[in-house]
Amino acid sequence: MAAPLLSAALCGVRGGRAFGTAGETRAGEPRFPHGWAAGAVWGVGLSDAWVPQASLEGPARGGGGGSGPGARSRFSRALSASSLALCIKWELSLPAALCKRAAPLGPMPNEDIDVSNLEALEKYRSFTRYFKLAEKESRKPRWWKTYRQHTSPQPEPKTDISLPRDKLLGAKEIKERKKILRENRQNAEMERAARLRTGLCLAPSLPALATLVPSCLLQRFSLLAVLIPLDEVRAEWEKTSGPFHKQRVAEHCGIFRDLFKGATFTPWVTLRVEYSQDDEYLVPVYYGNVVTPSEASSPPAVSYEADKGSLWTLLLTNPDGHLRDTESEYLHWLVTNIPGNDIKSGKEICHYLPPFPAMGTGYHRFIFLLFKQDCPIDFSEDVRPMPCHSLKMRTFSTFDFYRKHEDAMTPAGLAFFQCQWDSSVTWVFHQLLNMREPVFEFVRPPVYHPPQLKFPRHQPLRYLDRYRDTEEPTYGIY
Known part of the structure; x- marks a missing residue:
């Protein structure tokens, strides 16, 4: 059976x-x-x-x-x-x-709508009203918007180590902004110029531009066009939403993750860094712009707003260029106990070293950090010899440095640029560091081919070329 x-x-x-x-x-x-x-x-x-x-x-x-x-x-x-x-x-x-x-x-969504009687629904009567209602509904909390909170683990909240902001000063700025907006709404000439878009406008604060406009155009157009003073706009941006934008850019570039192990801060103090090029032009450092090593070969001019009698610390570090330890950094510049904004009067713990991103390692982040001190600090343990051209002595950790002095100083300003290899890096390795220049190259993994079939079906005519033993180049295979 x-x-x-x-x-x-x-x-x-x-x-x-x-x-x-x-x-x-x-x-x-x-x-x-x-x-x-x-x-x-x-x-x-x-x-x-x-x-x-x-x-x-x-x-x-x-x-x-x-x-x-x-x-x-x-x-x-x-x-x-x-x-x-x-x-x-x-x-x-x-x-x-x-x-x-x-x-x-x-x-x-739309579960409460009776689809059998659509004529009874309320009409929007205009796209503007529909758009407003749609935006209002999109902001309401919905149960399906929290799906990711249940499916993926939520990151731990980051520790905020930034300077406390003066709330009274923020309320005063809001009142001034409302006052300016109210005055602009009551300006009839500005409203007509913006609505008709026909006039050449001259800002009252820039009377010198009147000499650049031909008189025939001034006679033809009786309206004044609005010229926006960009310097004033940037200054207002630095005081209001600028620090939050800088913080988001720094988080996107992984600065807080690599320097402070996940802690974050809002750069309330505007840090201006500029490299001078033979007194002809300046190369500014913003928040991730590209600066070549040859442009950053000399110490930059650093400025910021500071109260009289305050003390500051300026730091320049590279978290991407260490040749032996991926978790360490190279210290390029450190000035401490700076009175006010006079960098030259501060104590230079480690002198300036030009950037030296090795060939083949891509872009490196060079980060300027400004710390505000509560009192004079003894940095004798962090002093480097003068001159210091040893990469071993330049090895640095911003996290350990801040943990050591966190009771007496707080991060307040931030600026950084990106830099990759150029010909000046070779001179830095040979002349300053007195070492051979390391060169890196990306080694690509070999192309994978499945085992060869005796009877390949649905394969190109040059299928067998993939399994040749010679180095002869083939075309049209991949």
């Missing part, structure tokens, strides 16, 4: 039963030949599974799968897990599936 056949589908729902009779199945269940029943075993506990007796003994006699009384089998409980596992080992022909259907966590 042939070995009995048991087909089962295993799913993760505990407490179910497997039912079936020889040659007879319930509605919706598959019918198998030779009178064996197809059972679906539900549950993890094997003692809860029911196995047809006919499935273990073979087809019923006298019917070959008929539905008579002799062909029916009685259900018996499986007494041991080993017998059921042996039956399942013979053959598993039905696929196992796990499906879970659950109701939504809340009301779905």
Whole structure:
């Protein structure tokens, strides 16, 4: 007699039963030949599974799968897990599936709208009204907007180590801004010039521009066009939303992650850094702009607003250029105990070293950090010899430096630029650092090819060229 056949589908729902009779199945269940029943075993506990007796003994006699009384089998409980596992080992022909259907966590969008009577809905009457209502609805908290909070772990809140901001000063600035906006709304000439866009406008604070405009144009256009003073706009931006924009850019570039191990700060103090090029032009440092090593070969001019009697610390570091330890930095400049904004009067702990990004390492971040001191600090442990051209002594950690003096100073300003190799880096390695210049090259992994087939189907005509032993170049393969 042939070995009995048991087909089962295993799913993760505990407490179910497997039912079936020889040659007879319930509605919706598959019918198998030779009178064996197809059972679906539900549950993890094997003692809860029911196995047809006919499935273990073979087809019923006298019917070959008929539905008579002799062909029916009685259900018996499986007494041991080993017998059921042996039956399942013979053959598993039905696929196992796990499906879970659950109701939504809340009301779905537009669930309260009666689609059978759309004429009764309120009309928007204009696109502006529709847009306002749509924006209002989009700002409301919805249950489906919090899906990512349940599916992905939330990052830990970052520690804010920035300077406390004067709230009274912020309220005063808001009042001044409202006053200026109110005056601009009441200016009829400015409104007409902005609406008609026909006039050449001269700002009252820039009377010298009147000499540059031809008199015929001034006679033709009686209106005044609005010239925006960009210096005043930038100064206002630095006081209001500028520090938050700088913080977002620094977070995007990974500055807080690499220097302060996840802590963050808002740069309330505007730090202006400019490199002079032979007294002809200046190369400013903003927030991620590109400056070449040759342009940054000499110490820059640094300025910021500071109260009289305050003390500051200026730091320049490179977190991307260490040649031996990826977690360390190179210290390029450190000036401490600066009275006010006079950099030359401060104590130079480590003199300025030009940038030296190695060839093949891409762009490096060179970060200027400005710390405000609460009192004079003793930095004798951080002093480097003069001159210091040893990379081992230049090894630095901003995180450890700040942790050592965090009780007496707070980060207040930030500026950084990006820099990559040029010809001046070779001179820095050979003349200043007195070492051979390291050169890096990206080693690409070999192109993967699957094992060669004896009869390749649906492959290009030059399929065999992929498996040549020679270095002869091939074309049109990949």
